[in-house]
Each structure stands twice: as structure tokens, then as C-alpha cells.
Amino acid sequence: MLGIVGTVPDKDFPLICGPVSVSDDKLCIGPYLVPVNRGTPALIAAAFKTSEILGTKPPFAFLAGDTGLGRGSRELYAHLEKKICDIKLHTLVFHYLQPDADWHNRVLFQIQAMSRKPLLIADAGFMYAAKMSGQAGAYDLFTPDLGELAFLADEDAPHPFYTRGFILHEENQAPELINRAYLHDNAAKYMLVKGHKDYVVKAGTILEIIDSPQTEALEAIGGTGDTLTGIVSALIASGRDIAASAKTAARINRLAGALACPTPASCVTEIISKIPQAFSSLKISR
Amino acid sequence: MSFFSLFKKKISPAPAKQGRGFLVFENTSEVIRAEKLLKQQGWQIRVMGPPPEIRTGCDLVIEIPLMESLHILKQLEDSQNKPLQMVPVSSPLLEPVSIFQIKDFGPWLMVRAANMKLTIEKQTGTIVNISGGGCPDVPYLAWQMVGKKMSDAPVPSDIGHTLCGYALQLAYEEMNRQCSAL
Numbered sequence: 001m002l003g004i005v006g007t008v009p010d011k012d013f014p015l016i017c018g019p020v021s022v023s024d025d026k027l028c029i030g031p032y033l034v035p036v037n038r039g040t041p042a043l044i045a046a047a048f049k050t051s052e053i054l055g056t057k058p059p060f061a062f063l064a065g066d067t068g069l070g071r072g073s074r075e076l077y078a079h080l081e082k083k084i085c086d087i088k089l090h091t092l093v094f095h096y097l098q099p100d101a102d103w104h105n106r107v108l109f110q111i112q113a114m115s116r117k118p119l120l121i122a123d124a125g126f127m128y129a130a131k132m133s134g135q136a137g138a139y140d141l142f143t144p145d146l147g148e149l150a151f152l153a154d155e156d157a158p159h160p161f162y163t164r165g166f167i168l169h170e171e172n173q174a175p176e177l178i179n180r181a182y183l184h185d186n187a188a189k190y191m192l193v194k195g196h197k198d199y200v201v202k203a204g205t206i207l208e209i210i211d212s213p214q215t216e217a218l219e220a221i222g223g224t225g226d227t228l229t230g231i232v233s234a235l236i237a238s239g240r241d242i243a244a245s246a247k248t249a250a251r252i253n254r255l256a257g258a259l260a261c262p263t264p265a266s267c268v269t270e271i272i273s274k275i276p277q278a279f280s281s282l283k284i285s286r
Numbered sequence: 287m288s289f290f291s292l293f294k295k296k297i298s299p300a301p302a303k304q305g306r307g308f309l310v311f312e313n314t315s316e317v318i319r320a321e322k323l324l325k326q327q328g329w330q331i332r333v334m335g336p337p338p339e340i341r342t343g344c345d346l347v348i349e350i351p352l353m354e355s356l357h358i359l360k361q362l363e364d365s366q367n368k369p370l371q372m373v374p375v376s377s378p379l380l381e382p383v384s385i386f387q388i389k390d391f392g393p394w395l396m397v398r399a400a401n402m403k404l405t406i407e408k409q410t411g412t413i414v415n416i417s418g419g420g421c422p423d424v425p426y427l428a429w430q431m432v433g434k435k436m437s438d439a440p441v442p443s444d445i446g447h448t449l450c451g452y453a454l455q456l457a458y459e460e461m462n463r464q465c466s467a468l
Contacts, residue, residue, distance in 0.1 A: 009426035038417070039425035068423025068447030069313065096422050098448070100342060124420030125450075132341070147401035147418060158345065160401035160420075161449040162335045162380040219389070220396045220405040222417035222428050264394040264405045265414035 002047060002237035003087065003118065004230075005062040005080065005126070006040025006095035007072050013065025015075045017083075020061045022048045025269045029061055038223035040095045042268050043123075046230030047093075049275040050252075053284075054238045060087070066098065073098035073125075080107045089118040091237035093229065094126035099159065104129035108138060119236060122188065123229045131186050132158045139188035141242055143229045146171065146195045152187055153180035171196045179204060190242045192232055194225045198250035200243055207243055210250040213258040223268030228253040231275065252278045307355055308347040308379065309362075309369040310340060315447040317346040318455075320367050322443065324348070329358060333452070335380030340373070346449060349379060383453065386460045395464060399457040402450055406461060408468060411436045421448035436465060 004020075013032070020029045022045045027034040036045040040063065047059045062080065066072030076097065084092075084107065092111070104126065111117055121141045122130045130136050131152055144152055150173075151160035174193060181187040182204035193199040196219070197211040218224045232249035236242055253271075255278040260270040311317045317333065324331050332349045335341075348369075350358050355372055362368055383400040390396075394414060396405040402424070405415040412435050416428040423446050431439040442455040 007422040007425075009422070009429050037425070038428055039422075041425075066422035067426040068421060068451060069315065070422070070447075073422060096420060096425065098422055099420070102342065125422065126420075128420055145401070145418065147398070148420070151401070156380065158335065158338075158341050158380070159449045161382055161453050163383060163400065164381075165383075165385055217391065220391065220394065220403060220415045220417060222415050222432075224417070264391045264396065265407060 001057050001089050002051065002059045002233055003062065003089040003092040004040065004044055004047060004059050004095065004233070005076060005093065005097065006043065007064055007066040007076070007097060008034050008041060009039065009067055010065040011067045011069075011072070013063070013072070015064040015072070015079055017062045017079070018060065019058050020044055020048060021058055029063060036269055036272065038268055039226060042223035042226040042272065043093070043095055043230040043233070045269075045272050046227035046275060047234040049272060050231050050234035051237075053276055053279045054234065056234070056238045059234070060089070068098075070098035070100070073100070074103065077103035077107055081110055084110055085114050088116070090239070091121065091233060092118040093121040093123070093233045095226070095229070096124045097126045097129070099125045099129040099132065101129055101133040104133050105135065108135055112138065119242070121229070121233055121236070123225075128159055134185070136186050136188055141190045141192065141232070141236070141246070142188040143192045143194060143225070143232065145225050146174065146193070149174065149177045149181065149193050153177040155184040155186060174199055175206060178206065190246060192228070192246040192250065194228055198254070200246040200250065202243055208247050210247065210254065213254055215254070215257045215262065217262045217264045217266065218257045220264035221262060221266055221268055221271070224253070224257060224271060227256070227268060227272055227275075248284060251282055252284070255281060305352040306349055306375040307352040307372055308334065308336070308349050308375055310336065310347055310371045310373060311369050313447065314346050314449060314452065316367060317348060318443050318446070318452065320348055320362055320369070323362070323365055323367065324358065327361060329354070333382060335382070337376075337379065346452065347379070349375065383456065386457070388464065395461070397457045397461045397464060399460060400453040402453040402457050404454060404457040404461050406436060406465070411465060413439055416454065419450035419453070421450035423447045423451045424454070427451060427454055436462065
């Protein structure tokens with residue numbers, strides 16, 4: 001089963017854990033409905049669609065409301081520290097959480113003590129905390145965008161906001177940034193770098209570059225990186241190899257993006273709705 | 287037709303290198319409030335990254351002239367925004383991002399600062415998308431700002447709480463500069 005940890009942008013949303021479903025651009029968990037527009041709800045929606053296509057169990061989400069003050073994130077961290085060992089998960093994804101190195105370590109150490117440790121994927125704020133705490137190597141997959149890759153490549157940066165100016169966030173710098181991130185042990189075992197070109201990387205070696213179809217507008221649309229992380233997570237949770245999942249997910253996300261014919265003003269839900277069509281077009285079997 | 291351009295943001299003169307200290311706050315929101323207050327009062331301060339020994343996660347500190355620390359602390363205390371501590375600077379502080387990328391999509395314009403991207407429709411000035419970032423206020427900021435005109439939308443520094451929110455503020459300020467040149 002796929003576990004997903006993240007937050008929703010509502011300070012009154014309680015800590016809740018359970019299986020999720022998606023209907024009419026709304027995420028359903030317990031009695032709650034959450035709009036899917038970007039962030040963790042977009043990741044969950046893409047993972048749910050992928051799980052439906054693959055015929056696997058729907059994702060199990062750990063969610064809390066947080067608008068940036070960190071209260072919901074801390075509730076989640078505390079809950080995971082106590083309870084994560086009780087749930088049998090094949091793959092666990094950490095997403096939009098307030099980066100906190102201490103809480104990150106407390107949760108990671110609990111997971112590492114498990115007899116059957118899930119595969120670990122980190123993106124967004126939790127990936128920042130993983131790098132900052134010096135534990136990047138404990139993760140199976142990171143899914144940074146180019147700005148985040150530059151942050152991973154800067155051994156001194158505690159957050160992408162401080163990435164030093166000489167480390168350029170330019171597309172043609174990606175291979176150099178990937179090398180630098182691995183050189184300083186700030187990368188996971190595998191990385192799926194999201195951007196104009198998507199890079200699938202294993203232990204510093206670029207396995208594949210996926211660069212088509214090209215849809216320029218996707219760069220501006222909030223949530224398109226989240227959908228890619230959702231798709232790759234669901235593929236990995238189905239038992240597929242990490243590198244193969246990353247390659248497939250990059251192709252699916254790009255094709256879903258192209259099929260939506262988006263403009264920079266489009267919403268990510270338009271892309272999520274095209275995921276089934278993208279799977280069919282690429283003839284990806286269960 | 288699109289283009290990419292890189293340029294340096296103008297950085298205001300830094301405080302004298304000697305005799306600096308930094309103020310540590312409980313969270314980034316308090317830093318943003320204190321920065322606003324101190325800048326309104328004309329203090330030469332800079333928002334910076336803390337040294338490794340006091341980093342916890344999503345951190346910012348305010349660098350101040352050490353000689354003026356008592357005066358500044360009093361003003362912050364009077365405005366109910368007292369820092370947790372004041373520490374003399376003993377090692378270089380990290381500088382926030384100072385490079386922006388601008389992408390012209392024809393009817394739309396996108397500005398990227400660090401890991402945050404802000405896109406508007408040129409003709410109306412309406413914010414059509416916010417993307418990037420990894421802190422939990424990013425989806426909240428997007429929810430509050432997308433669909434509104436730049437002039438009507440809440441300012442990220444007023445409702446954001448994290449470094450991603452602060453990066454969005456820089457993108458927002460750069461977008462205002464770009465709009466005034468359109």
C-alpha cells in the first residue's frame with residue numbers, strides 16, 4: 001500500500017489518517033472533502049488515478065491542516081513518530097510539511113527501526129528537511145525541480161531560498177548539479193529531476209532523459225510537479241522497479257500535460273483528468 | 287515568442303561589516319513582521335539565513351547594527367514583536383536568493399525567485415498561477431492570490447509564514463517591477 005504524508009491549506013482541518021478517493025476534483029478522506037488544486041491534494045489525486053488504472057489499493061493518507069505556521073505539520077510529525085510502525089506500507093511519500101530537521105530525524109529513526117521498512121520518497125518541504133538533516137541517503141527517491149536540485153547541490157544551503165548565486169538554476173546545468181548533489185551526499189539513491197527535461201538518476205548516473213512531449217505552459221502551472229510525484233509513487237507502490245517507475249511517470253505526466261492543451265493559466269486538475277488517457281496511449285499494462 | 291533573461295536584483299547597501307548582530311525569532315512570520323516594522327522606521331537591516339548552530343528548519347534572522355541593538359529591541363518590544371534572542375555575528379550569514387528568472391509566455395508573464403514561480407496575465411494583471419515551493423503556506427498563498435489582480439491580491443509577506451512565502455514575496459515585488467515596465 002502507498003502511504004502519503006502532507007498538509008492541506010486550511011488551519012482548521014484536523015489531523016486525519018485513512019484511505020482516500022477522488023471525485024469531482026475533490027479529495028475524500030473520512031468525512032472531509034478537500035479541493036484538488038495543487039500541493040499534497042494534487043499529489044494524492046494523481047496517485048489515486050494511477051492506482052485505479054493499475055488496480056492497486058487506493059493511497060492511505062496522513063493529512064493535517066497547515067497554512068505555514070507549522071502547527072499541523074508538528075501534529076503530523078508527532079503522530080508519525082508514535083504510529084507509523086503500526087501501518088504496513090510498501091511505499092511512503094513525504095510531501096508538503098514544514099521543514100524541521102529535529103522532527104524529521106525523530107520520524108526517520110522510527111521508520112529505520114521497522115522490521116520491514118517501506119520504500120521512502122521525499123518531495124517538497126520534507127525533502128528540504130531530509131537534506132538539511134544530512135539524511136538524504138536514507139531515501140530511495142527524491143523528486144526535485146530545478147530550483148530544488150540547485151538547493152540539493154549547494155552543500156551549505158538549508159533551504160532553496162538560500163541557494164548561493166554561483167549555483168545557477170539553469171536547465172543546461174542539471175547534470176552538473178546532479179553530480180554536485182551526490183558528491184556532498186545530499187541526494188537520495190534515485191532522483192527524478194522535474195523540468196524542461198526530466199532526468200532519471202541512480203547514484204549519480206543519469207539513466208534517462210525524457211524531454212517529450214514539450215508543453216511550455218506546464219512550468220507555470222502549480223501542481224504539475226506534485227502530479228509527477230504522485231504518479232511515480234503509485235507505480236513504485238505497485239511493485240515496479242524505481243528507475244522504471246520514474247521513466248514511466250515522467251512520460252505519463254508529460255503526455256497528460258500535452259493532452260490537456262494547457263495555457264499558463266490552466267489548473268492542474270485539467271492535467272490529472274488526462275492521466276488515464278496518457279496511460280492508454282502509452283499502452284502501460286497493469 | 288518567449289525569452290529567458292537573468293539579471294541581478296539591486297541589493298541595498300549592507301550594514302557595516304563590523305559590529306553586526308542578528309535577531310532570532312520564534313518563526314518566520316515574526317521575522318517578516320519585524321522586518322516590515324524596522325524598515326518602516328528606517329533601520330538598515332537585512333533578512334538573512336542563520337548560522338548552522340541555530341538552524342532548525344524554515345529559518346530567517348534579521349541582521350542589525352550591533353550598536354543600535356538596544357534601541358531596536360525596545361521598538362520591537364513596544365510592538366509586541368520581541369525576538370527570542372540577539373546574537374553577535376561571528377560567521378558569515380547566508381544571503382537570500384538575489385537572482386530572478388523571467389519567462390514571457392506572450393499573453394502571460396512568469397517570474398521565478400528561488401523555488402517559487404508567479405505568473406500573471408499581462409493584459410489584466412490577474413495572477414493566474416503560483417507554483418513551486420515546498421512549505422505548507424504555498425498552497426494557502428496560491429488559494430488566496432490566484433484569480434485576483436496584483437493590485438487586489440493579498441501581499442505574500444502579509445499572509446505567508448515561511449521561506450517559500452518570503453521567496454514568493456520577492457517574486458511578487460519583481461513582478462510589480464516588470465509590470466511597471468510593460
